[in-house]
Amino acid sequence: MEKKTVIVLDFGAQYNQLIARRVRECNVYCVLLPYNTPVSRIKALKPSGIIMTGGPSSVSMKGSPRCDSRIFGLGVPILGICYGMQLMGYMLGGRVGQTRKREYGHADLVIDNKEKVFSGLKKKEKVWMSHGDQVLKLPKGFVRLAHTKNSKIASMCHPEKKFYGVQFHPEVIHTPKGMQIFRNFLYRIAGLKPTWTMRSFIKEAVRDMRSAVGKEKVVLGLSGGVDSSVAAALLHRAIGKRLHCIFVDNGLLRKDEKANVVDTFERHLHVNLYVADAEKSFLKALEDVIDPERKRKIIGREFIRVFESEARHLGKVRFLAQGTLYPDVIESVSAKGGPSATIKTHHNVGGLPKKMGFKLIEPLKDLFKDEVRKLGKELGLSDKLVYRQPFPGPGLAVRIIGDVTKKRLDILREADAAVQEEMERYDGYKGIWQSFAVLLPVKTVGVMGDERTYENVVALRIVTSLDAMTADWAKVPYDILGRISNRIINEVKGVNRVVYDISSKPPSTIEWE
Numbered sequence: 001m002e003k004k005t006v007i008v009l010d011f012g013a014q015y016n017q018l019i020a021r022r023v024r025e026c027n028v029y030c031v032l033l034p035y036n037t038p039v040s041r042i043k044a045l046k047p048s049g050i051i052m053t054g055g056p057s058s059v060s061m062k063g064s065p066r067c068d069s070r071i072f073g074l075g076v077p078i079l080g081i082c083y084g085m086q087l088m089g090y091m092l093g094g095r096v097g098q099t100r101k102r103e104y105g106h107a108d109l110v111i112d113n114k115e116k117v118f119s120g121l122k123k124k125e126k127v128w129m130s131h132g133d134q135v136l137k138l139p140k141g142f143v144r145l146a147h148t149k150n151s152k153i154a155s156m157c158h159p160e161k162k163f164y165g166v167q168f169h170p171e172v173i174h175t176p177k178g179m180q181i182f183r184n185f186l187y188r189i190a191g192l193k194p195t196w197t198m199r200s201f202i203k204e205a206v207r208d209m210r211s212a213v214g215k216e217k218v219v220l221g222l223s224g225g226v227d228s229s230v231a232a233a234l235l236h237r238a239i240g241k242r243l244h245c246i247f248v249d250n251g252l253l254r255k256d257e258k259a260n261v262v263d264t265f266e267r268h269l270h271v272n273l274y275v276a277d278a279e280k281s282f283l284k285a286l287e288d289v290i291d292p293e294r295k296r297k298i299i300g301r302e303f304i305r306v307f308e309s310e311a312r313h314l315g316k317v318r319f320l321a322q323g324t325l326y327p328d329v330i331e332s333v334s335a336k337g338g339p340s341a342t343i344k345t346h347h348n349v350g351g352l353p354k355k356m357g358f359k360l361i362e363p364l365k366d367l368f369k370d371e372v373r374k375l376g377k378e379l380g381l382s383d384k385l386v387y388r389q390p391f392p393g394p395g396l397a398v399r400i401i402g403d404v405t406k407k408r409l410d411i412l413r414e415a416d417a418a419v420q421e422e423m424e425r426y427d428g429y430k431g432i433w434q435s436f437a438v439l440l441p442v443k444t445v446g447v448m449g450d451e452r453t454y455e456n457v458v459a460l461r462i463v464t465s466l467d468a469m470t471a472d473w474a475k476v477p478y479d480i481l482g483r484i485s486n487r488i489i490n491e492v493k494g495v496n497r498v499v500y501d502i503s504s505k506p507p508s509t510i511e512w513e
């Protein structure tokens with residue numbers, strides 16, 4: 001059965017990925033493409049529907065983004081959102097102009113005509129608006145579906161052609177019935193069925209990977225993080241013992257990390273796992289290195305060296321698997337309005353495919369992070385693994401400010417373990433993006449019993465965030481902070497003071513280095 005696809009055409013909206021996520025939450029597969037994707041490419045994908053996103057431009061501005069006008073001749077249902085609606089109105093012969101007042105925030109939508117898109121909604125609904133322009137005159141064949149106090153035409157449609165426009169943003173949570181509008185467009189208007197599930201994804205991915213790999217071997221660098229772990233579990237389902245995972249113990253890992261990886265992948269999933277014990281060579285290479293960027297470079301270089309040497313023992317391997325995610329491969333539209341390919345290379349294994357002549361296998365490259373978590377659950381991985389917090393590739397080395405030594409690593413590992421244990425007990429833990437300890441290069445005076453001490457300071461970093469681009473220090477209850485502090489000072493030898501970091505990103509960053 002052919003996979004039914006929806007195309008989300010990106011006009012530079014801040015929340016373009018959110019629209020794609022909403023479509024997928026309706027169990028419909030979709031891809032996000034730049035607004036100026038040629039009609040030939042769009043046609044080749046045989047979309048069942050097209051969604052045009054919002055964007056920061058004004059259609060009357062010179063050089064404002066336009067889609068290929070032949071899209072309107074494909075006979076495919078289209079939903080235009082905000083700028084997408086205005087552009088549809090403008091390109092099809094209507095009139096678009098400025099509103100008297102910029103409409104921003106909650107608005108009361110009055111539905112004049114439910115058509116299919118507002119099916120199941122009440123006559124009046126709350127919606128979220130953010131626009132300066134609006135459609136002032138409908139294009140030929142269109143009818144008005146709704147209005148607000150500020151927008152005479154807050155929604156429109158051409159019933160025969162199945163073109164729909166909404167001036168508000170159904171993708172944001174501030175439009176409570178937004179998901180119903182997406183469901184209406186996808187199921188009632190585009191005739192799609194909610195068939196894209198993690199189970200169907202696994203079936204398809206297994207089939208594709210088997211045919212891509214044939215009888216060959218695949219090597220994968222397992223880090224213990226969510227992405228590489230889910231990629232490993234999925235590949236293992238597809239090709240079993242022909243998957244070879246390499247785990248590099250660089251000595252910069254959290255407490256029990258190696259044991260957990262061995263337990264999950266070797267004991268439970270019976271994956272071929274090779275553990276490279278490389279602590280000594282990493283620490284030697286990091287000796288006396290203080291500059292954070294130098295630390296990162298050295299760790300990256302050592303990783304490649306160790307990985308290569310492990311992979312050589314496997315004989316001829318043609319494929320390297322990586323846990324690249326969809327946000328890393330999206331050809332997104334830049335803030336200035338032009339499309340830009342933002343294809344990132346993976347931190348940990350950058351340089352490997354080129355140097356060693358590997359062909360890349362990226363089984364997660366169509367998925368968002370929350371989908372990868374669902375996939376992991378479907379593949380039988382534990383909640384603890386699937387919902388774990390991000391951990392930087394260079395590990396604890398960038399959480400020890402200054403010199404990285406075995407002694408300091410051991411202190412930080414113990415302190416970090418206490419933070420993790422106490423945070424996991426906290427009922428707000430799911431709302432936390434990252435929580436960890438940082439070892440500072442200062443010593444302070446304390447008293448223990450009758451003795452004066454002169455020991456290290458640990459800083460706690462606990463933040464909330466949606467995507468790590470911005471972050472806020474978490475308002476964790478004092479008793480939790482108190483418990484963490486007590487445990488670290490009492491249990492971790494070499495620490496006599498704990499401080500809490502109350503800086504937001506920007507201007508600070510999440511990590512201290």
Ligand code: XMP
Pocket residue numbers: 296347390391392393394434468505508509510511512513
């Ligand atoms: P910052 O400190 O820049 O971190 O606010 C943003 C997010 O990125 C993670 N991070 C890294 N991840 N290699 C990684 O794989 C790195 O060198 C690195 N530096 C920061 C950080 O943990 C946070 O989630």
